[in-house]
Amino acid sequence: MIEVTKGVSFIPGQDDFIPDSHVYVLGDPASQDLSIVDAGLVGKGKYKMGAIRKMGIDPSAIKRVIMTHTHLDHIGCLAEILGELPEAELWVQTLEAEQLEQGDERTVHGLEMFRSMCEMQFGIKPGDFTFQVHRKLEGGESLDIGGMTWEVIHIPGHSMGGIALYNAPQKILIPGDVVYADYAIGRFDLYGADASALKKSLFNLAELEVDILLPGHNRIVQGLPPGYILQTAKQWEVYLT
Numbered sequence: 001m002i003e004v005t006k007g008v009s010f011i012p013g014q015d016d017f018i019p020d021s022h023v024y025v026l027g028d029p030a031s032q033d034l035s036i037v038d039a040g041l042v043g044k045g046k047y048k049m050g051a052i053r054k055m056g057i058d059p060s061a062i063k064r065v066i067m068t069h070t071h072l073d074h075i076g077c078l079a080e081i082l083g084e085l086p087e088a089e090l091w092v093q094t095l096e097a098e099q100l101e102q103g104d105e106r107t108v109h110g111l112e113m114f115r116s117m118c119e120m121q122f123g124i125k126p127g128d129f130t131f132q133v134h135r136k137l138e139g140g141e142s143l144d145i146g147g148m149t150w151e152v153i154h155i156p157g158h159s160m161g162g163i164a165l166y167n168a169p170q171k172i173l174i175p176g177d178v179v180y181a182d183y184a185i186g187r188f189d190l191y192g193a194d195a196s197a198l199k200k201s202l203f204n205l206a207e208l209e210v211d212i213l214l215p216g217h218n219r220i221v222q223g224l225p226p227g228y229i230l231q232t233a234k235q236w237e238v239y240l241t
């Protein structure tokens with residue numbers, strides 16, 4: 001685990017058969033009010049929790065898991081992590097929260113083909129991704145957690161209930177899989193994806209001043225060039241109709 005900046009640590013995903021999402025730990029450790037953003041791939045819970053313990057964080061200081069969205073590579077090991085954090089809450093954007101509560105796994109798997117592949121590869125069963133969500137986020141909330149303020153921005157397109165977390169004072173953006181380093185964006189062919197919504201979401205994010213970009217996969221960027229997201233949005237715009 002790597003400290004990115006004050007109040008933000010980074011556990012890199014450990015890609016396997018399919019990618020494993022990064023995990024970010026948010027909050028001033030002294031606050032004892034920490035949040036985890038995303039979980040990761042099936043089977044990666046031990047690795048993620050081990051990394052947290054190695055940082056000297058007492059798991060009981062982790063009060064919630066906030067999901068940027070609920071694709072399998074982000075939610076696969078959520079049950080493993082929550083099993084070690086019985087007090088922690090689960091916060092998810094409303095559209096995907098309702099699916100989790102109803103046991104609707106179409107967003108989790110993205111494609112029927114992936115469902116059968118992953119059932120064979122990981123031994124997962126229908127019903128494994130039914131969760132109680134403690135707080136449903138709409139977008140537009142300002143979360144005062146762990147001595148920091150994070151704005152919730154609903155950014156549909158890669159998935160219907162995708163959110164970004166934005167910390168204005170330190171100009172930190174956690175956009176899930178909507179925008180990555182190296183002018184890459186998330187795929188928009190899975191269940192619940194919407195190319196034109198993704199375009200709108202990218203242009204929304206382009207209005208933020210971002211210095212630190214912490215995406216769900218691949219490298220993180222500190223010292224992001226001004227206008228980076230706008231340039232990325234413009235590069236992809238023609239494909240996003």
Ligand SMILES: [Zn+2]
Pocket residue numbers: 069071158177186
């Ligand atoms: Zn995704």
